[in-house]
Amino acid sequence: MSKTPDLGPLIPRNRAIHPVPYDPDYKTSVARSPNLPLLSMESTPSEEHGPTFGHNALGALDNNLILNWTRGAAPAVGERILMHGRVLDELGRPVPETLIEIWQANAGGRYRHKKDTYFAPLDPNFGGCGRTITDAEGRYQFLTIRPGAYPWPNRANDWRPMHIHVSVFGRSFGQRLITQMYFEGDPLIDHCPIAATIKDRAQLDRLVAPLDMAHSRPLDFLAYKFDIVLRGRRQTMFENKLEGM
Amino acid sequence: MVQKLDNLIETASQTAGPYVHIGLMPTYAGNAGAYEQEIGVSPIEEGAQGEVIEIVGSVFDGTGWALRDAMIESWQPDAAGKFPGQPDADPKVTGLCRFAADAESGEFTLRTVKPGPVPHRTGGMQAPHITLWIVARGINIGLNTRIYFEDEDNSADPLLARIEQKPRVDTLIAKKTGPGQYRFDIRLQGDGETVFLDL
């Protein structure tokens, strides 16, 4: 296993490439965004360590959302897709052995959550969550169905584009990230106030997974590629600062 | 022209949304059995060293309403200040916990062991603390903060020392409400706004 050397502090986050916390077009953010500046400090061991997860914590079907809800008994309804990619850090190094968890709506745009009351029906064969651990090169893959777009109460007629929620741990708790993967060609991306909380268009484009015909399987599934970049850690020979310098 | 930096740019965050629990806390979302073993159910196992404590609190928005849809992760070392994986770390401390508010009361409970002090890169020790990460609908990038303890010596902690407005230090300190019992509320915005961290 190629263990990433964990040496220096986490590279400070460039908050300009992240969504703005306060965005009146995304109404819930208005009362949930801090007014005061964040307190900045170099990372400490508390953020540089992080939980590790063994493969034995995972079930064999955990990364197959088509089959995992019924434990293989019956497949979910929808367009079959392979979601795959790599987890890298800002220095371009693979992040191996890290936990990726995903959740999504079913093909009709309905979540299996006690608070989702959208009238699109639940699919009895679809749960909507999956998880996996990256390999030594940082690669991961999920087999799932394409989630439906869905309406949500925000402005009078807001719809979420097709998306898959993605949670990644990395190797340091300070790398923790939750994001969403969108699909190439979805016209709703440009109408979505949640996507629009990211003001840097190139950064939003990086959340849009391209159709990847090379990894699609004939007569079975289409593939979408989604690479994820986590914060890196500084590596230098001059890390031990002398007192007073 | 100059040489090219081949660094990558961190993937942008997006809100965890209202249904984060189906992915990360399936039982809480009403989907018990989605996984054989859920992640972060408890930060400790039976037999963990140290004082077992309970921290109760709520996450309030800018209007004073306690969120019902937040998800919080806590991360901490063992009673001696060792993180899981470090030499001599307590094997009964897994360190990670996921928790959410009760739908009725809006209160969460974190049951764990009190962490030990952790060293700081510039020398010296950080006072005992638990690291928190809060996500929810309307939170576009997860919020980092810490729980310190009223009954510990926090006077030399480097992070607390950096808070210029001293009354705000209080927002990071859990209040003792009984033996092994603490109260820690998080205020996202406005009066008594919690100090959030860019670490």
Ligand SMILES: [Fe+3]
């Ligand atoms: Fe969603």
